[in-house]
Amino acid sequence: MAKKIFPKEEVCVGCHLCEVYCVYAHSKYKKPDVKAHELVKLYIKHKDEKPTPRILIEEKNGTWTTFALSCRHCDDAPCTKACITGAMKRLEDGRIVCDEEKxxxxxxxxxxxxxxxxxxxExxxxxxxxxxxxxxxxxxCVKNCPNEALExxxx
Known part of the structure; x- marks a missing residue:
């Protein structure tokens, strides 16, 4: 069995904190139990070095509809089939990852x-x-969503 993230759009308020925490989790500036105000300062201070958020808040213009979009780690994974170098691959635990070196x-x-x-x-x-x-x-993103809009x- 594989783990997957499921968005709950009915409770997502589009705050983008999932994106910010994702960038932080993949940065070289991680430290345990970071506070939100420290995180935003770090995010701004190192904007040229920040990784791309691996989750994205989609917003429908003119409505309150928002939801988090992230990899579904598909069973058939078209991305792995399309990858010409084998960099996009499935791990034993079911995750699809990109080997950035390849x-x-x-x-x-x-x-x-x-x-x-x-x-x-980026x-x-x-x-x-x-x-x-x-x-x-x-x-x-799941751990730090204030509205529990991700599980x-x-x-």
Missing amino acids: CVGCWSCIMACPHGAVRRG NKKAASKCDLCLELGDPA IKEV
Whole structure:
């Protein structure tokens, strides 16, 4: 069984904190139990070095409809099939990850993703996508969503 993140759009308020915590979780400036005010300062201070958020808040103009978009770690994973170097691969635990050293930036994974969850990484040639932050225990976005609009489940 693999873990997957599920958005609950009925409670998402579009605060973008999931994006901020995701960037922080993938930065080189991590420290335990960071407070929100410290996080925002770090985010601004190191804006040229920040990773691309691996989750994205989608907003529908003119309405209050918002939801978090991240990799679905698909069972058939079109991104892995489209990858010309094998950089996009499934791990034994079910996660789909991008080996940034192998990625050549052809962006075929971006075109193949039916959910729009794979993006170009900022400041680098590699694709960027959710890796579930499993080394942190629970994903940073799930753990820090103030409205509990994200949940992780084994499916």
